[in-house]
């Protein structure tokens with residue numbers, strides 16, 4: 311070898327030694343046995359009377375200068391339609407157990423006011439009530455999921471609400487609805503009997519709530535062809551005893567049992583961590599705590615399996631998402647937080663987990679839809695910004711209603727400060743048109759992954775991809791710079807035979823479609 315070549319070879323081998331080892335992931339997608347249907351409701355939303363979720367975020371009133379349809383913001387309607395929101399949970403949350411629905415019907419000017427004791431102690435004027443919420447659902451094409459008041463309400467109040475919304479008979483509540491301008495009953499597919507009954511919903515023991523649930527739910531009736539899927543208030547994260555008691559004592563009265571699990575970046579409710587000002591330590595701990603969702607679902611499902619091996623009762627994760635400290639300078643009771651690329655990864659990881667449990671998980675509702683916690687949209691007066699979570703949901707929508715494909719993921723670790731989590735999470739599905747969609751999250755903020763995916767067969771066409779990433783882990787969209795984090799076309803995947811190879815960039819969510 312001449313001198314020049316020798317030097318070149320030396321330089322090459324030094325570069326190889328210095329370059330970080332290329333991280334690798336292999337994924338095998340199987341069709342047999344094919345998995346469960348991924349219920350569209352897994353992509354559900356939650357809208358509570360909290361801060362500016364309803365007032366300002368959705369409802370501005372007919373006389374507002376902000377363009378609206380019967381009082382509901384037009385920009386928000388369009389964005390939610392774009393997101394194909396399948397279901398919206400309302401009116402809470404903690405608010406649900408102090409909400410008296412009759413205060414929210416009839417002429418706006420004569421609706422009684424109340425204090426929203428849970429969220430900032432503000433005066434609630436009840437201008438957004440049953441008719442307005444169900445109008446919103448119709449405008450965006452979402453199904454309503456109503457949460458009833460067990461904590462401070464009566465059985466009669468709950469029973470009459472269901473009759474008011476769903477009966478087409480010549481009955482007192484149906485006639486009251488007609489008097490308020492709505493002739494045709496609505497369909498109410500989902501009804502929750504209380505919320506967090508172990509906490510803000512009444513501080514109950516599971517034994518007591520199980521009996522109350524049985525009593526209240528007995529009077530949630532099916533009128534005029536409406537069929538209600540009744541959902542019991544479920545456990546707080548890994549409180550497995552709650553699920554055990556509810557399943558043992560009330561499973562025959564329920565169709566679904568809920569579960570709430572939030573990601574707290576630091577794990578400390580007193581100091582949760584900032585939404586946009588964090589380093590790799592809180593990036594790592596946030597994603598690590600998000601991955602815990604898998605264990606929580608697995609362990610609750612195991613208990614449910616003992617009582618319900620046929621999986622008749624759905625696990626409804628009707629509150630989830632990242633919960634950070636509020637945006638500095640905002641009302642602490644309003645839970646307003648920014649939303650960064652990290653949130654998009656939190657969404658991607660969770661949705662991948664829900665898909666893996668689609669045999670038991672039948673609905674989830676991210677908290678919350680607008681201006682609160684891990685939100686889709688931020689509004690300020692007449693302005694509106696789509697968050698990274700909005701775009702993550704839009705990309706992941708390809709799985710809505712598809713069939714889950716079983717996958718095996720073998721991935722490197724992403725390690726930080728002596729702790730490790732998987733670098734890549736994934737989910738795959740086949741839709742009714744036969745298209746295979748794969749969602750990939752690279753949790754490692756520093757290293758790309760070489761991903762090799764083996765498909766069940768050679769696809770009959772090209773691969774298409776979309777990516778959500780950014781230069782910084784804290785990147786987020788603001789009213790001044792609304793397009794900082796946005797999906798882009800992804801060209802880093804190619805197919806040969808039945809093998810897909812992907813160069814998966816660091817800190818990214820990628821969705822691939824075949825063909």
Ligand code: AHR
Nearest residue numbers: 402403404405505506677
């Ligand atoms: O989403 C905010 C609150 O979190 C809900 O009102 C309550 O159910 C939960 O504790």
